Amino acid sequence: MNSQTFARYRTEWFDGVGNARRDILAGMVGTFALIPEVIAFSFVAGIDPEVGLFASFAIGIVIAFAGGRPAMISGAAGSVALVAAALVHSHGLQYLLAATLLAGLFQIAFGLMKLNVLMRFVSRSVRTGFVNALAILIFSAQVPQMLNVTWHTYAMIAAGLGLIYLTPKVTNAIPSPLICVMALTAISMCFPMPIHTVADLGQLPASLPAFALPAVPYALQTLVIVAPYALAMAAVGLLESMMTASVVDDLTDTNSSKAQECTGLGLANLAAGLFGGIAGCGMIGQTVGNVRYGGRGRLSTLVAGVFLLLVMVPLRPWIAQVPVAALVAIMIMVSISTFSWASLRDLARHPKVSGAVMLATVAVTVATHDLSMGVGVGVLLSGVFFAFKVTRLMQVRSEYCEDTDTRTYVVLGQIFFASADIFVDQFDLGDTARSVRIDLSAAHLWDVTAVGALEDLVTRMRRHGTAVEVVGMNEASAILVDRHAPLLGNSA
Incomplete structure (x- = not known):
């Protein structure tokens, strides 16, 4: 590592006391935003919540050191869970862990081969559609938590949103979502009411993750079974991570190393598989929340992983009592801040082709709940429209x-x-x-x-x-x- 690279790496970790404090607090907010989504997607994949939480802890720790995009939070995400569900259903968890290890190796290879250059074919319209679709999916994922509940839940959500949006007008010393979690938890403990808590979402881990190799036959037949799923998980995970990194680049007006992010994600998924977790990738909702509340360096990513470990084990009795309404309020805020509201105005100002690509990306992603599918359709349409445009110029x-x-x-x-x-x-x-x-x-x-x-x-x-x-x-x-x-x- 040359002196210039070392200086940049040191700056990404620690660039002033004020930045360190913001990174720590923003990383804690990212953890609270991560918990409900990881648990929900664990059910989608057909695995216990602790598998997704263990994965998010391992991925968060490793990606903080090896990733190419400071301030990006990665964990067990929905798009990868959708791919993994079929493998878990047909062959069980141990084969999923083997596929996670192989997916990590694929991603390391992709990074070394600089396949991140394929991101150049993703237009701004596709990226905007990706962000808008994700904002819609984040909000829609909160809807089940608001159905068949008492009025107390709606009151707590409203109170949470009030704290999130009004507290910054008084002080920015502590991120308002963190205040929301602490205040609503205190209220629910002092005044018991019929509302759901984190404990109702699923069983939190009672012990630390343990190192172990997947219990599968190490034979060619196993490789034949897991390889297609591993390749799909690797591709989907890289696509979502690259898109998330690009969004953070735009939000912070900085550049990141996409090739390093590929290899870093591969190493992180290797760690996840070895500690009993599912493969993961960049989580845009949690990342945007981290950035919005001051997270800029690798420290925020590390804190998100370490604090998740504290949440999972030592603080488990207290975290279990956090109202789901507080998490819903945070995710509603994240969805609102993630959506590119300016893109609605741009529909009338920008070329109709660009608007069509953005809307198609949103429509396909929301309809399929598959971010990779939406981006793929958007890139295909961009290519077709570009070909027609160039053809007319001949x-x-x-x-x-x-x-x-x-x-x-x-x-x-x-x-x-x-x-x-x-x-x-x-x-x-x-x-x-x-x-x-x-x-x-x-x-x-x-x-x-x-x-x-x-x-x-x-x-x-x-x-x-x-x-x-x-x-x-x-x-x-x-x-x-x-x-x-x-x-x-x-x-x-």
């Missing part, structure tokens, strides 16, 4: 010289699989000119489809007795032609 101009009986076609723009047919249609194959000159000085051939279209065009013209000359190819286009249509290149 033009072919025709000029005829009577003295030499030569027609010159000047091609402008990009020729690739989406524009190849339009390119061919611009030529008059019935032209009686003695010779044809195709000028590619202002054009570029991008792929084999483009080269094939040009080769077929020249061949058909020559078959009609027309002398054809291709000129002006840039170096990259010429190399592509020499490789896939050498006769065309030699005749140009």
Whole structure:
């Protein structure tokens, strides 16, 4: 590690006493926001809550040191849980732990191969749709906690929201969500009422996680069973973590190392699997809450993991009495702050294509409850719309010289699989000119489809007795032609 890297790493950990205090308090808020979601997604995956909580503890500790995005909170998240559910149902928990270890190895390999560059294909419209969809999912996940309950629950939620939004007007010394948790817990203990507590969400761990290898046969058959699930978990986890890291980059006006985040997440999931936990990834709701309440460094991530361990074991009797209404109030606040309200205004100002991509990402994500599916559809639509836009920019101009009986076609723009047919249609194959000159000085051939279209065009013209000359190819286009249509290149 060179001196510059060391200085940056030290700054990410500790950059002033005030920052350290904010990181510690914001990390504690992140823990309280993490607990209900981890427990809920553990049920989705078909595992005990302690499996998700153990995973979140291990992931939080490791990612604080090895991750590439300071202030990002990672844990057992919903998208990975959806993938894991089928494996747990068919083969049990131990096979899930084996898949978690393999997913970690896949992610380390992806990071070393710099596959994070694929994030460049995710447009801002897709990222905005991702954030908005997640805000909607975070809010909808709170709805079951508000159904079939007494009025006391609604009163506590309202009181919690009042504390969260009004306390900062008085003081910012302690994050208002933390005040909300402490105040509502004190009220419920002093004045017993029929409301749900954290203890009602599921059994909290009674002991520390223990190191152990998955109890599965170490044979090729086991690898065949877990590999597809591990690959899916690795891909979904990386996608969600990369998207979360990009959101934090935008919120904090800083950059992060996506490749390091890939390898860091892989190491974190290895630790999770070895300590009896499910694979996880970046959790955008908790991360946004952490950032909103002052978390900026790696210390906030570490505190979220360490405090979760304290919550799980030593503080278990007290945490079990925290009203679910307090957690619901925090998550409602997170969903409101996560949603990009400016994007609604931008629908009227920005190009309709961008708005369509954003809305499609939101619709698919909310409909499927699968963030990776929504992002995939958004990226696909972005690619299709871009291809159509580039296709419209491709033009072919025709000029005829009577003295030499030569027609010159000047091609402008990009020729690739989406524009190849339009390119061919611009030529008059019935032209009686003695010779044809195709000028590619202002054009570029991008792929084999483009080269094939040009080769077929020249061949058909020559078959009609027309002398054809291709000129002006840039170096990259010429190399592509020499490789896939050498006769065309030699005749140009």
